[in-house]
Amino acid sequence: MGKTYINGIGCVSAQKTFDTVFLEEAVLNESLNVLPLELPTYKDYISPIAARRMSKAVKNGIVASTIAMKEAHVDTFDAIITGTGMGCIEDSDKFLKAIIDNNEEFLTPTSFIQSTHNTVGAQIALGMTCKAYNFTYVNAAVSFESAVFDAKMQIDADESKTILVGGIDEMTDYTQRLFKLAGFIKNDEEGSFPILNSKSKGTVFSEGATFFVLENKKSTSTYVEIVDIEMVNSLEVSEVESKIISFLKQNNLEVSDVDAVVLGINGDMEFDNYYKSISESAFKNTPQVYYKHLSGEYNTASAFGLFVGSKIIKAQQIPDILKANAITKSEIKHLLLYNQYRGIDHSFTLISKC
Amino acid sequence: MEALKQELKEKIIAVLNLEDIAVADINDTDALFGDGLGLDSIDALELIVLLDKDYGIKLTDPKEGKHIFQSIDTMSSYIAANRTK
Numbered sequence: 191m192g193k194t195y196i197n198g199i200g201c202v203s204a205q206k207t208f209d210t211v212f213l214e215e216a217v218l219n220e221s222l223n224v225l226p227l228e229l230p231t232y233k234d235y236i237s238p239i240a241a242r243r244m245s246k247a248v249k250n251g252i253v254a255s256t257i258a259m260k261e262a263h264v265d266t267f268d269a270i271i272t273g274t275g276m277g278c279i280e281d282s283d284k285f286l287k288a289i290i291d292n293n294e295e296f297l298t299p300t301s302f303i304q305s306t307h308n309t310v311g312a313q314i315a316l317g318m319t320c321k322a323y324n325f326t327y328v329n330a331a332v333s334f335e336s337a338v339f340d341a342k343m344q345i346d347a348d349e350s351k352t353i354l355v356g357g358i359d360e361m362t363d364y365t366q367r368l369f370k371l372a373g374f375i376k377n378d379e380e381g382s383f384p385i386l387n388s389k390s391k392g393t394v395f396s397e398g399a400t401f402f403v404l405e406n407k408k409s410t411s412t413y414v415e416i417v418d419i420e421m422v423n424s425l426e427v428s429e430v431e432s433k434i435i436s437f438l439k440q441n442n443l444e445v446s447d448v449d450a451v452v453l454g455i456n457g458d459m460e461f462d463n464y465y466k467s468i469s470e471s472a473f474k475n476t477p478q479v480y481y482k483h484l485s486g487e488y489n490t491a492s493a494f495g496l497f498v499g500s501k502i503i504k505a506q507q508i509p510d511i512l513k514a515n516a517i518t519k520s521e522i523k524h525l526l527l528y529n530q531y532r533g534i535d536h537s538f539t540l541i542s543k544c
Numbered sequence: 545m546e547a548l549k550q551e552l553k554e555k556i557i558a559v560l561n562l563e564d565i566a567v568a569d570i571n572d573t574d575a576l577f578g579d580g581l582g583l584d585s586i587d588a589l590e591l592i593v594l595l596d597k598d599y600g601i602k603l604t605d606p607k608e609g610k611h612i613f614q615s616i617d618t619m620s621s622y623i624a625a626n627r628t629k
Contacts, residue, residue, distance in 0.1 A: 238563060238564050241563075242562060243561060295597075296593050296596060296597040297593070298559075298590050298593045300586060
């Protein structure tokens with residue numbers, strides 16, 4: 191069975207994650223409940239004539255994938271696999287609004303073409319005339335993990351050698367209003383929105399695109415090996431620890447072998463108990479990392495988590511801004527990522543130094 | 545006619561998201577497709593919808609489009625002669 195290595199990473203997020211090494215310019219902003227993107231100069235990556243029909247998600251996806259490909263020195267793939275929870279929601283909104291506003295007449299093609307969930311993967315493939323396997327997973331908060339799972343299976347089975355995998359989601363004003371009504375976003379009136387030890391419902395949202403070049407061989411740019419990934423739709427708080435123990439056991443590891451745990455803590459007091467249940471027991475003596483105070487929550491924010499985990503192992507250092515506790519380890523060899531959203535879509539990803 | 549040409553240029557820039565192009569950059573006789581503005585077949589569909597929605601003109605013969613969409617001059621002349629809105 192082959193091994194899967196991350197050989198290139200590109201990320202567009204609420205932080206300056208492009209043209210930087212590892213969050214050295216990260217800024218904690220607790221005054222906003224929706225974090226704006228730190229925008230790259232799109233013209234450096236996409237011609238203006240091509241970019242004029244692209245939504246934020248497409249442009250961010252192209253920028254992030256270009257950075258990942260450049261880092262891995264790869265320009266062709268056996269597969270392009272993306273994950274997105276809400277797809278190109280901006281163009282979907284535009285298209286649906288036009289249907290209503292114009293009484294189902296005068297429908298223009300652009301927003302329709304750009305509104306599908308597969309638009310990002312398709313545009314990347316079109317840009318590099320890649321006719322290989324192209325698939326998009328739309329599985330809410332495990333969309334990205336589903337894409338990684340597919341890629342890993344293909345590499346394990348030796349069906350593919352080089353795969354581009356990414357997670358992309360965008361936020362629109364309309365979605366923001368709906369999420370606030372539903373209580374998914376913290377109430378505006380709270381004024382301050384800390385994530386760690388939050389005492390309120392909802393979370394801080396944002397958007398982003400994170401891409402990874404996965405290959406079956408190590409290279410000079412290799413970050414980590416993706417050892418295993420598993421998703422569970424529904425778990426009780428009390429079941430998380432035993433699930434992690436069995437996940438580690440199937441990889442011949444124990445809790446004490448995990449040198450750092452990256453948790454998807456998002457400040458929602460209703461559901462952060464899932465993380466608390468393991469951070470105060472199984473992993474109480476393990477360095478704990480959180481990241482959604484920097485990235486914000488979105489269906490594929492866990493891709494930002496994998497970006498963080500991979501960088502930590504490569505740098506063998508956890509930036510202070512990511513630390514959820516004060517415990518340190520001299521070497522970070524095995525790192526576990528755990529994420530869930532609103533009590534469902536649990537994912538466990540094990541990455542290791544190589 | 546000059547007002548219609550100005551209006552048309554503004555609408556084309558907005559509808560086709562020509563972010564880097566200003567009204568002054570489009571000459572009345574410039575080719576809209578090919579070497580001129582560089583528009584493509586998806587833009588042609590957008591322009592057909594624009595004529596229908598804003599000027600009440602339904603293009604049924606695709607061959608007509610080739611002539612009508614040659615330039616701002618040809619488009620504005622056609623709109624002035626056939627508009628129902």
